[in-house]
Amino acid sequence: MNDAFARPASVLVLGATSDIARALLDRLVEDGCTHAVLAARDERRLEEVAAELRAAGPTVSTLAFDATEVGSACSVVDAGFAGGRIDLVVVAVGLLCDQPEDERDPERVARCVAVNFAWPAAALARVADHLARQGSGRAVVLSSVAGVRVRRSNFVYGSAKAGLDAYARTLDQTLAGTGAGITVVRPGFVVSKMTAGRTAPPIATTPEAVARDVVAGLERRSAVIWSPRSLAALFTALRLVPEPLWRRLPF
Amino acid sequence: MLSGWGRTSPSAARVLVPTDDDQVVEALNERASRGDEAVIPRGLGRSYGDAAQCAGGLVIQTTGLDRVGEISRDGTVEVGAGTSLAALLRAALPEGWFVPVTPGTRQVTLGGAIAADIHGKNHHRDGSFCRHVVSMTLATPTGVHEVSAESDPDLFWATAGGMGLTGVVLRARIRLRPVETAWMWVDTERHRRLDDVLEALVRLDTTHAYSVAWLDCSARGAALGRGVVDAGDHALLAELGPAVRRDPLAPPAEARLHVPTLPTSLVNRASVAAFNRLWYATHPTRPGRLQHLGGFFHPLDAVSGWNGVFGPRGFVQYQFVVPPERPEVIGRALERLQRASAPCSMAVLKRFGPGDPGPLSFPMAGWTLALDLPIGPPDLRPALRTLDHLVLEAGGRVYLAKDARLAPATFAAMYPALSAFEATRRRVDPQGLLQSDLSRRLRIGPGTR
Numbered sequence: 001m002n003d004a005f006a007r008p009a010s011v012l013v014l015g016a017t018s019d020i021a022r023a024l025l026d027r028l029v030e031d032g033c034t035h036a037v038l039a040a041r042d043e044r045r046l047e048e049v050a051a052e053l054r055a056a057g058p059t060v061s062t063l064a065f066d067a068t069e070v071g072s073a074c075s076v077v078d079a080g081f082a083g084g085r086i087d088l089v090v091v092a093v094g095l096l097c098d099q100p101e102d103e104r105d106p107e108r109v110a111r112c113v114a115v116n117f118a119w120p121a122a123a124l125a126r127v128a129d130h131l132a133r134q135g136s137g138r139a140v141v142l143s144s145v146a147g148v149r150v151r152r153s154n155f156v157y158g159s160a161k162a163g164l165d166a167y168a169r170t171l172d173q174t175l176a177g178t179g180a181g182i183t184v185v186r187p188g189f190v191v192s193k194m195t196a197g198r199t200a201p202p203i204a205t206t207p208e209a210v211a212r213d214v215v216a217g218l219e220r221r222s223a224v225i226w227s228p229r230s231l232a233a234l235f236t237a238l239r240l241v242p243e244p245l246w247r248r249l250p251f
Numbered sequence: 252m253l254s255g256w257g258r259t260s261p262s263a264a265r266v267l268v269p270t271d272d273d274q275v276v277e278a279l280n281e282r283a284s285r286g287d288e289a290v291i292p293r294g295l296g297r298s299y300g301d302a303a304q305c306a307g308g309l310v311i312q313t314t315g316l317d318r319v320g321e322i323s324r325d326g327t328v329e330v331g332a333g334t335s336l337a338a339l340l341r342a343a344l345p346e347g348w349f350v351p352v353t354p355g356t357r358q359v360t361l362g363g364a365i366a367a368d369i370h371g372k373n374h375h376r377d378g379s380f381c382r383h384v385v386s387m388t389l390a391t392p393t394g395v396h397e398v399s400a401e402s403d404p405d406l407f408w409a410t411a412g413g414m415g416l417t418g419v420v421l422r423a424r425i426r427l428r429p430v431e432t433a434w435m436w437v438d439t440e441r442h443r444r445l446d447d448v449l450e451a452l453v454r455l456d457t458t459h460a461y462s463v464a465w466l467d468c469s470a471r472g473a474a475l476g477r478g479v480v481d482a483g484d485h486a487l488l489a490e491l492g493p494a495v496r497r498d499p500l501a502p503p504a505e506a507r508l509h510v511p512t513l514p515t516s517l518v519n520r521a522s523v524a525a526f527n528r529l530w531y532a533t534h535p536t537r538p539g540r541l542q543h544l545g546g547f548f549h550p551l552d553a554v555s556g557w558n559g560v561f562g563p564r565g566f567v568q569y570q571f572v573v574p575p576e577r578p579e580v581i582g583r584a585l586e587r588l589q590r591a592s593a594p595c596s597m598a599v600l601k602r603f604g605p606g607d608p609g610p611l612s613f614p615m616a617g618w619t620l621a622l623d624l625p626i627g628p629p630d631l632r633p634a635l636r637t638l639d640h641l642v643l644e645a646g647g648r649v650y651l652a653k654d655a656r657l658a659p660a661t662f663a664a665m666y667p668a669l670s671a672f673e674a675t676r677r678r679v680d681p682q683g684l685l686q687s688d689l690s691r692r693l694r695i696g697p698g699t700r
Contacts (some may be wrong), residue, residue: 002260003692004259004565004567004655004656005259005626009692061422083448132263133307134306135307136261136307136688137265178263179263219629220627
C-alpha cells in the first residue's frame with residue numbers, strides 16, 4: 001500500500017531500463033519499496049537492472065516486451081499485476097525520434113507514435129482497470145515538455161508525447177472515486193542516454209533530479225509534475241505565443 | 252472513497268452498513284466460503300491513518316448497530332458496536348453514568364474504542380478502554396464468539412487494540428463509571444520549560460483522576476516544550492452552585508460549527524506559531540475552575556470536520572510512547588520537527604500508567620506525545636523516520652490508530668508480541684480475510700502487500 005507520503009511498497013515499471021526509471025526505482029527502494037516488476041525491451045539490460053536492484057533488497061521480477069507491437073500492451077500489464085497488488089505503475093516507455101530524417105518517413109513516424117503514444121496509452125488503459133479493481137494505486141506517466149507546445153525541431157516525438165499527455169490526464173478524470181489515479185510528469189531536457197549526442201539547452205536536468213521531483217510531486221498529490229518546477233511557468237508562457245510568431249522562432 | 256481522519260491515503264471499497272448482527276455474520280460467512288474478498292470493520296472513521304479502509308474489498312460500517320441496552324445497577328451496559336460515545340453519553344449521563352475511558356472526541360464508536368484500545372486522560376489510574384470491557388460478541392470468518400478476558404484471554408486481548416483484524420465486534424458489555432454531575436473541577440498550570448511540565452504531570456497524577464498537557468511546539472531553546480497542564484476530577488453535586496444544580500447531568504452540546512475541506516491548508520508555520528503564542532498567553536495557571544465535561548474531555552468536538560483545515564493533502568498524527576525514564580525523547584522529537592520546518596498544529600502530552608495485555612495495544616507505562624503534522628514540508632518524512640528510530644531505541648512504540656506511514660520492520664520491532672497476535676488471528680481467520688490498508692502496509696497477516 002502507498003503510505004501517507006505516497007511511497008509505494010510495490011511498483012511495476014514499463015520501460016525500466018530508461019535512465020529516469022532507474023533513478024526513480026533507486027529512490028523508491030530507498031524509501032521502502034520492497035517489490036518491483038520491471039518490463040523493458042532489451043532483455044540483457046533488463047536483467048542487469050534487475051540484478052542491481054535486487055542487491056538493494058527488494059524482490060524483483062522481469063518481463064520483456066516490444067513497444068512497437070501495440071497489441072502486446074494488455075498482456076504485458078496483466079503479467080505485471082499477476083504477482084499481486086501494485087501500488088505504483090511507472091510508464092517510462094519512449095524513444096526519441098530523429099528529425100528531420102523521420103518526419104516524412106511514414107514507417108518511422110508510425111514507429112515513433114507507436115512507442116511514444118500508442119503502446120503506452122494502451123498499457124495505461126489496462127493499468128487503469130487493474131488499479132480501479134484494486135481500489136487504490138497510482139500510475140505515473142513520463143510525458144515531456146516537448147508535448148506541451150510542439151516545436152518544429154522535434155515534432156514527431158512532441159506530437160506523440162502531446163497525445164499521451166492528453167490521454168493520461170483525461171483518463172485520470174474518468175478514475176475519480178475509484179481510488180486509482182494518474183499523474184503526468186513533464187521533464188525538460190534530460191541529460192541521459194536517450195539524449196546522448198544532442199546539445200543540452202540551458203535548463204537541462206538529470207534523471208536523478210527528475211526522480212526526486214517525481215517523488216516530491218507524488219507526495220504533494222500534484223496531477224502534473226514539471227521537472228524542474230520552473231518549466232511550468234516557461235511553458236505556460238510558450239503555450240500562449242501566437243502561431244504566426246511561433247512559426248518564426250528558431251526551434 | 253474512504254480515508255482516515257488525516258485524509259492522506261484514500262482508497263475505494265464496497266461499503267456494507269448492516270442494521271442487524273445477521274447481516275455481518277452472513278457477509279463474513281459468504282466471504283469465508285468464497286475465500287476471495289478482504290473485509291474490515293469501520294466505525295466513524297476517526298482513526299487517522301488507513302486502519303478502517305480496505306482497498307478493493309468490503310468495509311463493514313457498523314454505525315447501524317447502535318442499540319444501547321439497559322444500564323444495570325452495577326453500572327454495566329450492553330452497547331452495539333456502532334454506538335458512538337456521544338450517543339452512549341446521551342443515554343447514560345442523565346442516569347448518572349459516565350464512560351470509563353474517553354479519547355479527545357466523543358465521535359468514536361464502541362467497536363473502534365475496542366479495536367484501538369483507546370486511552371484517555373485517566374490512563375494513569377484506569378488503564379485503557381478494554382480494561383473496562385466485561386465481554387464482547389465478536390463475529391469472525393469462523394463464527395461468532397462470546398469473548399471475555401476470562402473465557403478466552405488470547406482472543407479478548409488480541410481484539411483489544413487489534414485494529415479490527417480479529418473480527419467485527421457486534422456488541423460489548425462495558426462497565427460505566429458513576430458520576431454525580433456532568434461537571435469537572437479543573438486545575439490549570441502553565442509552565443515555561445518542558446521539565447516543569449513533566450514534573451507537574453507526575454505530581455498532579457497523584458492527586459487527580461484526569462491529566463493532560465498541551466505543548467507549544469513552536470517554542471525553542473530554553474522554552475522548548477513549554478506548555479499548559481490541565482488536571483481534573485468529577486465534581487460532586489454538593490459542590491455545584493444553584494444555577495447548574497438544577498440540571499447537573501446535562502449532556503454535552505453537539506457541534507455548532509462545521510469546517511468544509513478547504514482548497515488549501517490553513518496550517519503553516521506562521522499560523523501555527525501565532526496560534527501557539529495565543530493559546531499559551533490565554534491559559535495561565537488557574538486553580539479550581541468548574542468546567543463541563545464536554546469542554547474538558549472533547550474540546551475539538553465543538554467544531555465538526557476540523558480536519559478540513561488541513562486542505563486536500565491532509566495531515567498525519569504522530570503519536571508515540573516512551574518509557575518513564577526516557578522523557579528526553581520528547582524534547583528531541585520537538586527539536587527534530589523544528590529543524591524540518593514542519594509546523595505542528597497540536598501537541599498533546601500525557602503520562603501513561605501500566606499497559607494492558609493486548610499484543611497490539613498501544614499504551615504502556617511512560618510518556619505519550621501526539622503531534623498533528625500537515626503533509627507538505629519536504630523534510631517531514633525523513634524527520635518522522637528519525638523519530639521512529641528515537642522511539643524504538645528508547646523501547647517505545649507508535650500508535651496504530653494514528654499511523655499512516657510506519658515501515659513494516661519498524662512496526663514489528665515496536666510490537667514484539669506481534670507473533671502472538673498473528674497466532675490468535677490464524678485461529679479465527681485462517682484464510683486471512685480480515686485485512687485493512689493498514690494491515691497490508693504493515694504486513695500483518697499472510698501474503699499481504
